[in-house]
Amino acid sequence: MKTSIATVSISGSLREKLAAISKIGFDGIEIFEQDFIADEGSPREIGRMIRDHGLEITLFQPFRDFEGLTGEARRRAFDRARCKFDTMVELGAELLLVCSSVHPESLGGIDRAAQDLAELGDIAAERGLRVGYEALAWGRHVNDHRDAWEIVRRADHPNVGLILDSFHTLARKIDPNTIRRIPGDRIFFVQLADAPQIEMDLLYWSRHFRCMPGEGDLPVQAFMQAVAATGYDGPVSLEIFNDQFRGGRPEGLARDGYRSLAALMDDVRRAEPDIRIKVPDMPARVAAQGVAFIEFATRGEEAEALAKLLHCMGFRHVGDHVSKRVALWRQGEARVVVNAETEGFANSAYLVHGTTVCDVGLSVSSAADTVARALALAAEPFEQPVGPGEMKIPAIRSVGGSVMHFIDQVSGLSDVWSVEFRGSGEAKPGGAGLTRIDHVAETMNYDEMLSWSLFYTSIFDMERTPMVDVVDPDGLVRSQAIKSRDGRTRITLNGAETHRTLAGSFLAESFGGAVQHVAFATDDIFATARAMADLGFEPLPMTVNYYHDLRARFGLEPSRVEELMAFNILYDEDADGAFFQFYSRPFAEGLFFEVVQRVGGYDGYGAANAPFRIAAQKRLMRPKGVPRK
Numbered sequence: 001m002k003t004s005i006a007t008v009s010i011s012g013s014l015r016e017k018l019a020a021i022s023k024i025g026f027d028g029i030e031i032f033e034q035d036f037i038a039d040e041g042s043p044r045e046i047g048r049m050i051r052d053h054g055l056e057i058t059l060f061q062p063f064r065d066f067e068g069l070t071g072e073a074r075r076r077a078f079d080r081a082r083c084k085f086d087t088m089v090e091l092g093a094e095l096l097l098v099c100s101s102v103h104p105e106s107l108g109g110i111d112r113a114a115q116d117l118a119e120l121g122d123i124a125a126e127r128g129l130r131v132g133y134e135a136l137a138w139g140r141h142v143n144d145h146r147d148a149w150e151i152v153r154r155a156d157h158p159n160v161g162l163i164l165d166s167f168h169t170l171a172r173k174i175d176p177n178t179i180r181r182i183p184g185d186r187i188f189f190v191q192l193a194d195a196p197q198i199e200m201d202l203l204y205w206s207r208h209f210r211c212m213p214g215e216g217d218l219p220v221q222a223f224m225q226a227v228a229a230t231g232y233d234g235p236v237s238l239e240i241f242n243d244q245f246r247g248g249r250p251e252g253l254a255r256d257g258y259r260s261l262a263a264l265m266d267d268v269r270r271a272e273p274d275i276r277i278k279v280p281d282m283p284a285r286v287a288a289q290g291v292a293f294i295e296f297a298t299r300g301e302e303a304e305a306l307a308k309l310l311h312c313m314g315f316r317h318v319g320d321h322v323s324k325r326v327a328l329w330r331q332g333e334a335r336v337v338v339n340a341e342t343e344g345f346a347n348s349a350y351l352v353h354g355t356t357v358c359d360v361g362l363s364v365s366s367a368a369d370t371v372a373r374a375l376a377l378a379a380e381p382f383e384q385p386v387g388p389g390e391m392k393i394p395a396i397r398s399v400g401g402s403v404m405h406f407i408d409q410v411s412g413l414s415d416v417w418s419v420e421f422r423g424s425g426e427a428k429p430g431g432a433g434l435t436r437i438d439h440v441a442e443t444m445n446y447d448e449m450l451s452w453s454l455f456y457t458s459i460f461d462m463e464r465t466p467m468v469d470v471v472d473p474d475g476l477v478r479s480q481a482i483k484s485r486d487g488r489t490r491i492t493l494n495g496a497e498t499h500r501t502l503a504g505s506f507l508a509e510s511f512g513g514a515v516q517h518v519a520f521a522t523d524d525i526f527a528t529a530r531a532m533a534d535l536g537f538e539p540l541p542m543t544v545n546y547y548h549d550l551r552a553r554f555g556l557e558p559s560r561v562e563e564l565m566a567f568n569i570l571y572d573e574d575a576d577g578a579f580f581q582f583y584s585r586p587f588a589e590g591l592f593f594e595v596v597q598r599v600g601g602y603d604g605y606g607a608a609n610a611p612f613r614i615a616a617q618k619r620l621m622r623p624k625g626v627p628r629k
């Protein structure tokens with residue numbers, strides 16, 4: 001498989017783009033004319049610089065408004081093409097993308113366009129070059145790959161072929177399976193892009209909202225399966241125009257691009273085993289079976305406050321690490337590890353973020369497969385020296401530089417609690433009825449959300465649920481849930497756009513993305529709330545207005561509303577079931593805990609309650625400027 005990416009897809013100068021693209025391991029680039037023109041090097045120097053990065057120029061683009069012209073305009077178009085061909089020879093680029101014309105004077109007619117392309121093919125052939133024709137979704141006469149293919153077929157020239165771009169086909173809802181009847185050797189190049197499903201002008205959608213395959217809503221996999229089924233064996237190239245990406249970090253974008261392409265082609269290979277494209281082997285997406293533990297890095301007064309809070313929530317301190325200052329707290333299957341080490345990873349996480357969730361443990365079917373797949377998808381490995389009595393648990397880097405460990409049964413990793421910890425490690429009776437971790441909520445900058453949702457959905461067998469807007473009194477926070485199909489593993493990503501929101505101030509105070517809250521499940525929220533109250537737990541207080549509204553919204557019995565209000569329990573329901581939740585007060589830099597009960601098939605997170613919860617939290621937060629103790 002030859003992997004490629006258009007230089008437009010990455011931010012930075014051409015040189016920064018090349019460094020990032022080559023470092024992550026792409027084979028080639030589509031050089032976008034603008035990037036090339038803006039660089040101070042000569043075409044020859046730029047070509048050499050690209051090859052010195054170990055990259056091939058897979059395509060030179062775009063050449064616009066070529067076909068369908070007459071008279072002087074047609075002559076000018078051919079002259080322009082000759083100039084570009086000369087540049088391509090200097091650069092060492094062999095294939096030119098001609099996109100369908102939007103020229104107001106261009107005439108329609110398949111044969112006219114075919115004739116133009118055949119003549120262009122002759123000129124290209126003299127220089128050893130080739131031309132690929134692409135239908136822009138907004139082309140004046142040609143806006144459908146089926147018409148572009150008919151033009152290429154009639155041009156009947158060995159140096160003229162078809163260029164397919166998933167965006168143009170899928171944005172117009174053209175059935176990608178129509179590609180299956182095109183001979184693979186007549187397809188010269190394939191560009192891939194996804195996009196969120198938003199109704200808008202095609203050109204605007206394409207130039208501003210494209211995203212990496214798997215980050216959007218278009219059936220890019222079905223498109224690529226159809227391409228692969230033709231026998232096509234050429235470059236698979238990302239062409240992403242995206243406003244957010246233009247301001248992103250080149251390395252991060254290159255990594256996400258590579259991850260998206262590798263995951264897509266792995267899916268394609270599994271669905272179409274007979275394809276000619278050779279796709280590297282990697283383990284299949286791994287089943288996530290729940291959050292095995294969360295680990296806090298903390299110390300001092302914040303560590304004491306956390307221990308007190310865990311105690312009031314019914315957790316019991318059930319073990320201590322054999323060689324480190326690490327305590328294990330447990331209730332039901334929910335495990336919280338509290339790490340007060342002054343060396344190693346947890347220590348550095350604490351020094352950067354203050355009290356923070358430095359590590360999330362996921363239960364998976366196979367930890368080795370998880371890491372193998374993650375590394376094949378360009379995830380960052382994590383290792384730290386294994387101390388005396390410790391097990392080597394596979395891990396990778398996750399959100400905000402935190403760590404994600406993988407625990408499985410097949411390799412005995414789930415024995416870690418009895419191997420590494422002194423004490424029974426067993427859940428003790430007399431807790432507050434918490435059974436397991438329902439979800440982990442990660443807060444990040446809004447422009448990191450696509451990247452982290454791709455991280456989860458490409459490595460694990462997890463799916464995204466639609467983005468919801470959460471209204472904070474000081475701005476909007478967008479929330480996207482990622483969950484395993486069985487709902488046992490749930491991670492919510494919360495993207496803040498301003499620092500004045502609760503999520504945004506958490507980001508600023510903790511210096512970057514991290515877990516902001518952890519939700520524990522109970523089967524009886526009233527019994528849990530009562531047991532916690534007996535242990536001294538102080539819930540986040542909700543307003544009386546909230547409960548009046550609840551009664552109106554859902555027509556609840558007054559006695560039910562009284563009961564909810566007594567324990568500061570929030571309520572939501574939908575067609576599938578009901579949802580109860582209450583919150584702890586914020587601790588450290590805006591971290592908090594949540595307790596939830598899902599009834600029936602309720603699958604959400606109480607988004608309708610979020611504005612009231614956030615307002616209540618903000619009332620309790622430490623005033624700005626008061627230093628951490």
Ligand SMILES: O=C(O)c1ccc(O)c(O)c1
Nearest residue numbers: 062099134165206207239
């Ligand atoms: O937006 C455009 O003009 C444009 C140019 C070249 C392409 O390959 C493309 O898909 C879009």
Ligand SMILES: [Mg+2]
Nearest residue numbers: 134165191239
């Ligand atoms: Mg394109």
